Structure formats: C-alpha cells, structure tokens
Amino acid sequence: MFKNYFTIGWRNIIRTKGYSFINICGLAIGMTVAILIGLWVFDELNYNKSFKNHDRLGQLYHHVTFGEEILTINDVPAPIGEALKNNYAEFEDAAMASWPREHIVAYNNETKLSKTGLFVEPQFVSMFSIQMTDGTAALTDIHSILLSRTLAASLFDDSPVGKMIKFDNRDLLVVTGVFEDFPTNSEFADIKMLLPLGYYFTISDTNRKALNNWESYAFQCFVLLKNETLFDQVEPKIKHVLYEKASNDGKSIKPQGIIFPMKKWHLYGVFKDGINVGGQIKFVWMFGIIGIFVLLLACINFTNLSTARSEKRSKEVGVRKVMGSARNQLVAQFLSESLLMVTISFLWALAMAAFSLPWFNTLADKKMAIPWRDPNFILISLAFIMITGFLAGSYPALYLSSFSPVKVLKGTFKTSRFAALPRKVMVIFQFTTSIVLIISTMVVFLQIQHAKDRPVGFDRKGILHIAIRTDELAKANYNSLRNEFLSSGAVENMAMSDFPITGGMAAVASLTWEVKDPALRPLVALNSCSHDFPKTNGFQFVEGRDFSREFSADSSAVIINEMAAKLISAKNVIGKKLSFNGREREIIGVIKDQIRWTPFTKQSPHVYFVSYASSAYITIRLNAQVGTHEALQKIESVIKKFDAGALFEYKFQDEDYARLFNSEERIGKLATVFAILTIFISCLGIFGLATFAASQRTKEIGIRKVLGASVFNLWRMLSADFMRLVGVAILLGAPLAYYLATQWLEQYEYRVEISWLIFVVTSILVVLITLFTVSYQTLKAALANPMNSLRTE
Structure with missing residues (x-):
C-alpha cells in the first residue's frame, strides 16, 4: 500500500x-x-561545553560603583585567588591568569611567529581538563611553556618536548608539553601557548609589584567549585573579600564580588x-x-x-x-x-x-x-x-x-x-514576516551608519600602531627611534603611548581637583603618552594647547576631553590642577570627546599625560607623499635596526576602529540574507498561486478580451487580489516591525530614530516585488489568443 x-x-x-x-x-x-x-x-x-568541568567552573567578577553608574568587571588583583582557595571550603581549586596577549616565539632564530599566549598558574591545566598530546602539563618551572598542537607543528618538524624556544626575543623557555587546541567555540579559542604565571612576575618591576598588590586590577581569577549547586551559596560569602582588602580609595568604589558560572560567560x-x-x-x-x-x-x-x-x-x-x-x-x-x-x-x-x-x-x-x-x-x-x-x-x-x-x-x-480564505491568510502571514525582516534589517544598518557617522575626535586615515613586545624595542631611546622614523621619509609623525587611540585605557577613580565633592567618584580613563601623541593622532582642540617640549612644565601637564572638563568645572578649566597616582598635574588643553569604547554607547572622561617610563605601543602617521607599500618597508627596516628579533606586525587605525562594528555588521548581514530568502520564498509561493489563478480563469480572460477588455485591464484584474493581500500584510507588518526594532534599539545608548521613510520604502519595495512576481503570469494570460481559451472545455 x-x-x-x-x-x-x-x-x-x-x-x-x-x-x-x-x-x-x-x-x-x-x-x-x-x-x-x-x-x-x-x-x-x-x-565552552567541551571543558569537562564546565558546570562547576566560574570566574570572579566584581560590581564597582562610579558615581551613579555600576560597572561589572572581571579584572581582579593577583592575591585574591589564594585567598579564595584557602579560606572557603566551597572551592575545589582556583587559578589566577593574565589577560591574553600576542607574543613572539622563535626556534633556532629561524621560524618566528606571533601567537596569543596566557600566563596561568599550574592548576589551570587540570581545572580546564586540557588534553595533552605530548609531554606533560607541568608548569612548575617558571621557564617552561606549553604549546598548542598547531603552534608546535608550525615551529617543529618532530616532537618539541625538551627543546628550547625564545620568548619575546628575551628568554629561552623549555617546551614541557603539547596540548590539543582549544575548540573554536570556547573562550580560549585563540590561546596557542600557556606559560607559568610565576614567569610573568619576573619580566618587569611593574609585574613583580603586582604579585601582592590588592589595588592592581590586572588579572583574571578562575575557580572550580566542588559542586554545581554551590554557586549561589558561596557568592554571599565572597561578596566583600576585595572590599575588606582594599585601601580607602579602593573601598570608595564599593567592590562586590560575584562568581559568574562558565555556562553563562558567552550567552549571558x-x-x-x-x-x-x-x-x-x-x-x-x-x-x-x-x-x-x-x-x-x-x-x-x-x-x-x-x-x-x-x-x-x-x-x-x-x-x-x-x-x-x-x-x-x-x-x-x-x-x-x-x-x-x-x-x-x-x-x-x-x-x-x-x-x-x-x-x-x-x-x-x-x-x-x-x-x-x-x-x-x-x-x-x-x-x-x-x-x-x-x-x-x-x-x-x-x-x-x-x-x-x-x-x-x-x-x-x-x-x-x-x-481560499486559509490560503489568503497564509499569504498575508508570509508577506508580513518578510516586511518585518526587511524593516528590521534596514534599522540595523541605519543604526550602524548612525554610529559610524558619530564624530570620533581623532584621525584614522594613514595612521598605524605597532605593539612593543620585546625588551630591545621597549628600551630603545625614544628620540633616536623617532629621528630614524622621520629621517626615513616615510613617516610624518611618530609617538608612543600605553594604549593606542583605538584600544583600551587604564582607569582611575581617585582623581581629585579643587572644590571636588568627596563623595563623587567618577570613572576617568587615563593614557600616558609622549609629547607627540595628540598631534600624531590629530586631536581636535577646543581650548588650550597641545603638549610641547618647549615648556618643561608639560612633563606634569594633562590634556582632557570635553566630558572631563564639564565634570571638573562649568567654566574655563585651563590652568586648573588635577591629582592622581599621587601627583598633581596642570590642565593645558581640552579636546573634543573621542570614541574609545563601542560607538553605540556613551563615552567617558579621558585624561592624557606625558610619561616615558613605559610604553606599549608606537603610533605612526604615514607620509601621504610616499606609497603605503614603500612606507611600510622603510618602517620595518627602522624597527629591525633597533630590534632584529622583532616581528613587524601593525594595525591601521581605520581598520582597528572598524572592528568596533563587527558584531552589529555581522548581525546585519545575516539578517539581510535571511530577509532576501524570506521574500524569495514568499514570491515563489505567490508566483505558483498566480500561475494557478491564471489557468483557472482562462475562459473568463478569453471572454473579457472578446468583449473588448484591454491587456492593462486584465493585468489589473488578475493582480488586484494579490495586491490586496500585500496591502493587508503591510498594515500588519509595519507596526510589528516598529515595535521589534524599537525594542532592539533599546540596548544602545546612542541610537538612531526610526524614520517613517523606512516603512514607505519597504512598502513600495514589497509592492514592486509582488507586481514583478505576478506580472509574468498575468500578462502571459492577458496576451494569450482568446480563441484558444474559448475552444477549450
């Protein structure tokens, strides 16, 4: 059967x-x-479900208060991991880690690669059930290193265990093991090497001081609970750990600890x-x-x-x-x-x-x-x-x-x-869905463009930055390096800073000024830089002046943005004093607000100050008269002159800024594809119905033509039914799309207004698409010889 x-x-x-x-x-x-x-x-x-203990793993976060704003951060001081593990029975283990950063690794001074590494405590490997493919997971020796399988294959032809590699062109580390690459759908997908956190504290005095410093929020803390059900029980107990250890300045931001489960890291x-x-x-x-x-x-x-x-x-x-x-x-x-x-x-x-x-x-x-x-x-x-x-x-x-x-x-x-009523209802449903998707997609792209049109407060074209990853480059004399760049003819200007203009910044809540309300604890972003940083990046001054070597006092000066200026005084702030990090500095200039975080949110007060003590990035403005390829070759030769072991890796400022839109643009492109497919499927269905309707009314069309009906009249008659359905879909879809788009835009503090033009354009577009879809069959029926249709039975 x-x-x-x-x-x-x-x-x-x-x-x-x-x-x-x-x-x-x-x-x-x-x-x-x-x-x-x-x-x-x-x-x-x-x-993150590839980790065996994913349901028991978590990370330490803190709610911190800056004025009326509560931020949730996962930056913590180094000593907190040991405090949690030793004082609370709910934790099976805890491991501190640095933040991921790219490092240079080389074998026999031949193969040099730049890959992302993470400094971790030894127990990190067992906590995250990392699978070893060769050697052991031991990270007890501070001069050891674990490589991912793909990185090991790129550096060595055979087993790398026991061999030495040069790390960041400074120290030789022994490879003790090779681990299976982290899955692509995990938090550590980019990590290609694991190093002892103990080694991190030997790299510099700054790192060494962070080891026992409860004020240095520069690390991550991962915890493994004995039982999944303990998350809610342990959180009240560790809520005030950081607050109790903090100084008065640290207490002023009211840190409250929470344990954020791994199963929520990505989606929540x-x-x-x-x-x-x-x-x-x-x-x-x-x-x-x-x-x-x-x-x-x-x-x-x-x-x-x-x-x-x-x-x-x-x-x-x-x-x-x-x-x-x-x-x-x-x-x-x-x-x-x-x-x-x-x-x-x-x-x-x-x-x-x-x-x-x-x-x-x-x-x-x-x-x-x-x-x-x-x-x-x-x-x-x-x-x-x-x-x-x-x-x-x-x-x-x-x-x-x-x-x-x-x-x-x-x-x-x-x-x-x-x-035919159910069919009409379903056609209306199809086109209502299509209209909602089309309007929503338009709103996504308008929101992206709205953010892109936002004034950024600095130049982006023809500027690149280079991360300083080796000791030789970090210790290079700034003036000598700058003169080499300028004399190459490829560089118009050059500066150094702790952070690039398109990167993050340090933050401080202890900044003070005259007549400041002691209860006010605003979050202020800081960036130390050389004298040439504002000019190299094209800062736009509203008041005052730029840093200048002609004024020796500028070594204790600051440049602030408009938000910081409004925070300090409603009147002229030039000449006023700021104090932070135990030092008083004078405001010499005010610049326009800059986009430093995601362009879809409000920004924060910024402060720039001169310091040559340590810098992490070189910023270069290219000479517009020199071709980019030629300029990059000359810049690389200068870098190699000061550090032959450095890899020449750079990021153009405009491309780095564009990455801030990656998530929204990806969503917009996906929504566009789905909207196009939705309207195509809807049109495919209405094309089939138009074909059937035309075949069902063959005799009627023939009689109407014999009685004098024009092709236009017949086309209008056959298309009218479908256009009425599309009209109903527009009336239903437009309000629904407006509601959904409004709800989606609520997540952004800086958002576009939804214009009525979006609905008009969408309506016209859907009507035209529908007419184009049904017109082939309706015109074909209207143009047919009426004698053929009248002869059929």
Missing part, C-alpha cells in the same frame, strides 16, 4: 513539474536556512548597572525564531499550492472513496506524497547547506561543519523530515480527503468561496 502511495506521489511530481519545482525549491531553501541556523544555534549553545555576559541583562542569547533566540519562520513560510507554499489545486485531484479522491478507501487511508496517501517531496527537498537542502557552509562560516565568524557521521545528526534529520512533512502536508491531506464522492463524480463539486 505504501509503495503504491509513493508511486502515485512520484508520478504526480513528474506530471506537474512546474508546481513540483516551486514546492521542492521553496522547501529546500527553507530547509537550508533552517539547517544553517540550526548549526549556528547548536554551536552557540555548546560554547552583559551586565547593566550591576544586573545581568543577557547578551548573545538574544541573537540565539532571534535567529532561531527566524529559522523556524523561514521553514514555516516554505511549508505554507506547499499547503497553498496543494489546496489551490484541489479541484484537479477531486475526481481521484471520489473514485478512491467509492472503491472503499477510508478517510484515514486518503490522509496517509497525501501525507506520504508530502513526505516524499520533503525528503527530496531535504536532500537538496543538505547539498546546498554543505556548499554554502564555508561562505556562511565566514559571514558568521564560525568554523562549523556538518556532522555527517554523528548518529544524533541522523536522528535529528529524520525527525526534521517527519515534522516538516507533517507541517507541510497535514492541512492539504485533511482538506482533500474531506471531499464528497457523490458531488465529485456527478460533476457538481465546487470549492467553497471560503476555501
């Missing part, structure tokens, strides 16, 4: 190639989107005013819902075309019922045909998903793969086919099996005038 069902189903597919293609193509596209989104959602939900990593407000999880929900809706739209196409063509199969139903077929058998037949078509669509969708996955990975910044051999994937695929087949075929099966055999065989069967 089932063989008979599938045989008839296959014959129906072959006999009605056009409708079958529309159905299979629509379903395949919907399934492809669902598969890709499903892989993305699965990857996101399994973030956003805090606002000390409250966890979610994070990446909102995109998981958003794209998951989009995937379901796109698949649903494809199923709607199948349902619409199947029910629209009901009269074509009414006689078949009548004959089968007369021959003794029960309704449940007819339902099974039509569901079997649906299942056959869905299976063909799924196989096509798998091929399209496999073909488009590399492109999708690039767009989504992922490294996903289809798990062909995973039994769970096979079971999910079978369930997916069955569910989709039921969704697509259940209504047509129930509808077709309900026909009365007497009316059908007597030729008196006519579909009810209300039979």
